[in-house]
Amino acid sequence: EAGVTQFPSHSVIEKGQTVTLRCDPISGHDNLYWYRRVMGKEIKFLLHFVKESKQDESGMPNNRFLAERTGGTYSTLKVQPAELEDSGVYFCASSPLGDPKDPYGYTFGSGTRLTVV
Amino acid sequence: SQQGEEDPQALSIQEGENATMNCSYKTSINNLQWYRQNSGRGLVHLILIRSNEREKHSGRLRVTLDTSKKSSSLLITASRAADTASYFCATYRGGSYIPTFGRGTSLIVHP
Numbered sequence: 001e002a003g004v005t006q007f008p009s010h011s012v013i014e015k016g017q018t019v020t021l022r023c024d025p026i027s028g029h030d031n032l033y034w035y036r037r038v039m040g041k042e043i044k045f046l047l048h049f050v051k052e053s054k055q056d057e058s059g060m061p062n063n064r065f066l067a068e069r070t071g072g073t074y075s076t077l078k079v080q081p082a083e084l085e086d087s088g089v090y091f092c093a094s095s096p097l098g099d100p101k102d103p104y105g106y107t108f109g110s111g112t113r114l115t116v117v
Numbered sequence: 118s119q120q121g122e123e124d125p126q127a128l129s130i131q132e133g134e135n136a137t138m139n140c141s142y143k144t145s146i147n148n149l150q151w152y153r154q155n156s157g158r159g160l161v162h163l164i165l166i167r168s169n170e171r172e173k174h175s176g177r178l179r180v181t182l183d184t185s186k187k188s189s190s191l192l193i194t195a196s197r198a199a200d201t202a203s204y205f206c207a208t209y210r211g212g213s214y215i216p217t218f219g220r221g222t223s224l225i226v227h228p
Contacts, residue, residue: 003159004159040220042218042220042221043160044218045215048215056215091159093159093160106162106216107159108160109159110159
């Protein structure tokens with residue numbers, strides 16, 4: 001079974017540019033989550049999709065960040081325009097719909113390391 | 118708001134030694150989980166301990182939970198170089214089942 005796939009694995013962009021990160025969840029997983037880890041800080045929750053709907057986007061830092069999941073399959077996270085403080089590792093995770101008390105269904109991707117210079 | 122807070126932030130030991138990491142959290146929990154992240158890889162779930170449990174074992178891992186102190190510890194016995202990674206504790210956000218992570222402990226095991 002393929003895992004959660006994220007690309008690119010690394011991205012270096014200049015301040016002011018636009019970057020789009022992509023996450024392909026495990027096939028059949030309706031839940032998809034985005035997290036971010038800024039260097040030396042906690043892994044912070046950004047948002048949660050259930051299929052194509054945004055269930056919780058309380059962690060999105062500001063309106064420069066736009067997440068989509070058209071068709072309920074893969075998701076994209078666009079940062080426009082990028083700022084220096086957006087640098088970090090962006091993780092995606094997916095889990096199946098089912099018993100929400102089962103934490104073992106979570107699978108994380110390898111992350112995208114974004115560097116804004 | 119941040120839930121789990123791990124310490125130390127960094128730990129460097131020799132192969133064969135034990136490694137202990139601690140996690141403190143702020144609000145009541147139903148369970149607490151520990152994850153590992155190897156460099157360049159995603160987070161991997163290691164172990165879950167429920168609020169009514171005090172200790173749990175899985176292979177070389179031992180997790181304790183003290184709900185009165187709102188703290189947990191992860192002990193890795195007989196460490197190996199392959200244990201080099203960042204370790205995070207996670208609790209759940211409010212009434213949901215979305216894990217909330219801390220800053221992690223960076224463990225380096227020297228061969």
